Amino acid sequence: MEKLSKPDLARLLSIEDENEMEWLFDQAQKLKWQKSGNKVHLRALIELSNLCTQNCLYCGIRRDSDIERFTLEKEDVLNYFKAALKYNITSLVIQSGERRDKSFVAFIEDLLCSLMSLKNEVRITLSLGEQTKETYKRWYDAGARRYLLRIETTNRHLFDVIHQGCSLYEEKVKCLYSLKEIGYQVGTGVMIGLPGQTAEDLANDLLFYKTIDADMIGMGPYIPHFGTPLGKSFINSFDTQAKTKLVNLSLKMIACCRLLLEDVNIASTTALNTLDPEGFIKGIKAGANVVMPNFTELKYKKSYQLYEGKSGLTEFTLPELEKKLALLGETINYSDFGDSTHFTKKQCL
Ligand code: SAH
Numbered sequence: 001m002e003k004l005s006k007p008d009l010a011r012l013l014s015i016e017d018e019n020e021m022e023w024l025f026d027q028a029q030k031l032k033w034q035k036s037g038n039k040v041h042l043r044a045l046i047e048l049s050n051l052c053t054q055n056c057l058y059c060g061i062r063r064d065s066d067i068e069r070f071t072l073e074k075e076d077v078l079n080y081f082k083a084a085l086k087y088n089i090t091s092l093v094i095q096s097g098e099r100r101d102k103s104f105v106a107f108i109e110d111l112l113c114s115l116m117s118l119k120n121e122v123r124i125t126l127s128l129g130e131q132t133k134e135t136y137k138r139w140y141d142a143g144a145r146r147y148l149l150r151i152e153t154t155n156r157h158l159f160d161v162i163h164q165g166c167s168l169y170e171e172k173v174k175c176l177y178s179l180k181e182i183g184y185q186v187g188t189g190v191m192i193g194l195p196g197q198t199a200e201d202l203a204n205d206l207l208f209y210k211t212i213d214a215d216m217i218g219m220g221p222y223i224p225h226f227g228t229p230l231g232k233s234f235i236n237s238f239d240t241q242a243k244t245k246l247v248n249l250s251l252k253m254i255a256c257c258r259l260l261l262e263d264v265n266i267a268s269t270t271a272l273n274t275l276d277p278e279g280f281i282k283g284i285k286a287g288a289n290v291v292m293p294n295f296t297e298l299k300y301k302k303s304y305q306l307y308e309g310k311s312g313l314t315e316f317t318l319p320e321l322e323k324k325l326a327l328l329g330e331t332i333n334y335s336d337f338g339d340s341t342h343f344t345k346k347q348c349l
Pocket residue numbers: 058059060095096097098127128129130148149150152190191220221222223224225271306307308
């Protein structure tokens with residue numbers, strides 16, 4: 001739907017009536033089916049390290065958080081990947097706290113080479129934050145093909161409030177363009193329900209995705225981490241009612257994103273599933289087409305608490321997901337990498 005304007009989007013995001021919401025989700029799911037089929041793509045998520053040089057006010061693994069830090073060994077990552085392969089999952093997402101030192105850049109490069117030599121038929125996504133263009137290029141040359149870097153919010157004032165200078169808006173945008181120039185499939189996204197964020201802000205976020213011509217979107221609810229500067233004030237207000245509202249708002253964002261961007265890949269995120277045990281499925285029903293089961297071992301997952309109660313702590317049950325998807329008329333795609341249709345189409349031009 002080319003014609004969705006900012007006021008249209010803000011209006012759709014403000015829907016409260018249950019029936020109207022269902023209508024919106026239906027439209028989005030139908031459009032997804034039309035544009036990229038009724039298939040859900042799986043990505044094995046590996047949380048590589050919670051060491052972080054950034055100090056984002058919302059994040060549980062920020063530099064100042066007093067938590068036990070870990071970095072996986074290369075062997076661990078290779079083993080988690082092998083576990084994913086047993087489920088026929090050939091797409092991998094490697095996420096981590098942010099580091100830019102030489103040894104980290106080289107470690108990732110070496111890791112990518114090892115993963116590629118283990119199985120050349122693998123699609124690797126990185127989610128390792130802001131880096132120089134040279135670093136992005138090195139990692140691309142070593143085999144990475146997708147990169148996720150959330151803009152977090154396009155409301156500049158809010159962006160500055162939640163980053164306090166540790167991250168600059170212009171820098172993130174520059175990174176996104178560098179990634180595109182190198183040839184990555186580029187993903188971005190925002191947190192939904194940040195303090196002071198309006199429906200108009202969220203509409204602007206969606207339009208930003210369109211402006212930068214994103215291939216993949218990963219966005220989810222902002223969930224307070226009570227040990228962070230931004231999260232601590234929510235300790236008494238983050239109740240069931242607030243959570244239900246936030247789940248619905250996140251689903252409306254997914255649906256609006258599908259209607260606006262049509263053929264991109266959209267993740268049904270862990271944060272959504274943390275607030276609602278049916279979150280993954282509800283996201284798919286509202287127009288998402290990617291789920292990222294976590295393959296990191298429990299002992300490390302526990303130390304990767306970006307927010308309160310982060311789910312994925314329980315082992316992922318693929319057959320259960322398959323059954324639920326079948327009820328929606330959707331199946332898991334095991335036959336290819338599930339690249340973003342939006343990206344693939346551009347390559348053919
Ligand atoms: N450091 C990397 C990746 C790790 S954080 C990067 O910045 O890209 C991955 C994502 O987790 C962030 O982009 C952010 O959107 C999300 N996140 C962090 N804290 C969160 C919170 N409290 N609630 C919801 N999402 C959060």
